[in-house]
Amino acid sequence: MSTNPGLLKPQKQVGWATWATFIIGALFVWSLIAIEFSPGRMIQVPGQVARVLSFFYPADMAYGWSAVLPAIIESIQIAWVGTIIAAILSLPLALFGARTLFPRIARFVKLISATARAFPEILLAIYFVPIVGLGAFAGALAIGISSVGMLTKLGAEVVESIDFGPVEAVEASGGSRILALRYAVVPQVLPEIVAHWLFRFELNIRASAVLGVVGAGGVGGVLLNTLRYRHFEKAAAVLLLTIIVVLIIDMVSGEIRRKIIRG
Amino acid sequence: MNVAPPKPARNWPLLIGTIAFLVGMTWWSGHGIGFSLTELLCNLAGGQRLLQESWPPDFAFLPRLYGPFLETIYIAIIGTVVGGILAIPVAVLAARNLTLGRVVWFADRNFMNILRTLPDLFWAMMFATAVGFGPVAGALALSVFTIAVISKLWSESLEAIDMGMPEAVRAAGGTWLQMIQFGAIPQGLQHYVSYALYAFELNVRASMVLGLVGAGGIGMILETQRANFEYERVTMIILAVLVAVLLIEQLSESIRKRLA
Numbered sequence: 001m002s003t004n005p006g007l008l009k010p011q012k013q014v015g016w017a018t019w020a021t022f023i024i025g026a027l028f029v030w031s032l033i034a035i036e037f038s039p040g041r042m043i044q045v046p047g048q049v050a051r052v053l054s055f056f057y058p059a060d061m062a063y064g065w066s067a068v069l070p071a072i073i074e075s076i077q078i079a080w081v082g083t084i085i086a087a088i089l090s091l092p093l094a095l096f097g098a099r100t101l102f103p104r105i106a107r108f109v110k111l112i113s114a115t116a117r118a119f120p121e122i123l124l125a126i127y128f129v130p131i132v133g134l135g136a137f138a139g140a141l142a143i144g145i146s147s148v149g150m151l152t153k154l155g156a157e158v159v160e161s162i163d164f165g166p167v168e169a170v171e172a173s174g175g176s177r178i179l180a181l182r183y184a185v186v187p188q189v190l191p192e193i194v195a196h197w198l199f200r201f202e203l204n205i206r207a208s209a210v211l212g213v214v215g216a217g218g219v220g221g222v223l224l225n226t227l228r229y230r231h232f233e234k235a236a237a238v239l240l241l242t243i244i245v246v247l248i249i250d251m252v253s254g255e256i257r258r259k260i261i262r263g
Numbered sequence: 264m265n266v267a268p269p270k271p272a273r274n275w276p277l278l279i280g281t282i283a284f285l286v287g288m289t290w291w292s293g294h295g296i297g298f299s300l301t302e303l304l305c306n307l308a309g310g311q312r313l314l315q316e317s318w319p320p321d322f323a324f325l326p327r328l329y330g331p332f333l334e335t336i337y338i339a340i341i342g343t344v345v346g347g348i349l350a351i352p353v354a355v356l357a358a359r360n361l362t363l364g365r366v367v368w369f370a371d372r373n374f375m376n377i378l379r380t381l382p383d384l385f386w387a388m389m390f391a392t393a394v395g396f397g398p399v400a401g402a403l404a405l406s407v408f409t410i411a412v413i414s415k416l417w418s419e420s421l422e423a424i425d426m427g428m429p430e431a432v433r434a435a436g437g438t439w440l441q442m443i444q445f446g447a448i449p450q451g452l453q454h455y456v457s458y459a460l461y462a463f464e465l466n467v468r469a470s471m472v473l474g475l476v477g478a479g480g481i482g483m484i485l486e487t488q489r490a491n492f493e494y495e496r497v498t499m500i501i502l503a504v505l506v507a508v509l510l511i512e513q514l515s516e517s518i519r520k521r522l523a
Binding site for chain 2: 027118120207209217
């Protein structure tokens, strides 16, 4: 670099990024050793996956239409009822969870919602199945309860970000807090909150697809059984139909969400 | 004198149509899944018995959770690292401003969306079938799940970067790879780290239940105890899982906040 002293290479320094990479690398290797994922095993994986995938073709669509589609429809119904339960429960909670409106109650509400969020729905389903019996109803309750936490949190954040002018206007003209909620808060927050409901519905479709594993209805149980008895063509039909249905619902729901937010 | 502004006109057909759809869909779904409040109330007695059986949690069982719990964390680490690395090319090629042509962009985008449609446990079931029951299947399933999570989020933040730097690398004669390496990735790095930590949180939570389908970790014990109706132990496992998940989330969130 003697020919051009003005152009200096930036000095390399051993920063936090290097340390972080090193620590993560070490943890990674340690984990591989701990679960006995040796290089010899790794080489086998692509072959094993390819072998099973080759059994997947052709998909047994006769089974798909007769057995899988009804199960997917049940999953959608579970997700829908769960989302409705969560929407009804979370709307008042979101209002009372807003720091700006109800500073004291909000802290309590946020604690409840954090606890509800920590439970994966499948663990809730483990409790609901013995209570209300095997089937879709238990799944819908599990999805509903576990969605309340996230919807309350997101909803409260929407309420906290509103314009306070209309609230003050209602109160200045003699309206009560409740009237202010009805005429000043709800109209402002409803579009965004409904968009969050729709988004949660999309997530709940995936969650309800899984619940069949613990006997709470839907398509997950069908996939588990077809794979367990090595009916790979039938499993292929489950995967194919699930992908198509979820893609369609995502697209429709995403389009509606954009329309709602734009107003 | 009436100074009140006129009420905004309502779009009645849309409103009625929406309400009809909501009510219809809810009725159809509720009917389909056998929703009934009477059944719920009737079964509450049985539920009370279950709750009594599942309380207090069986603390003597706690030491036996240590090994499976560590296995869960190992699965989450491997899934996050492998998926995090594989997500980089997937995200770059799915970013409209960086990709290699429309065909590649379109194919990669669809690949990403299809990965996203299947839930984590579906991947776990498939890998458990392909490579056998155990933690390896779980680690592979979470790798795929992590690609789906990180690439979706990161491709969106890569689309929002300042294109000045990548263009400068190009103008100075850099190749496409050099443009990505020196022009694009440094700008997106902070987001990447934050998404990777978020994916790790999701993976810890997911790896707790992977064992339900035989893919290793603490969920495998949960499944056996559940099948034997040992509900004091089920409660113990779930409590331990909750505490661990909340702790790891707190840790990860505090790192993410510091990065932002």
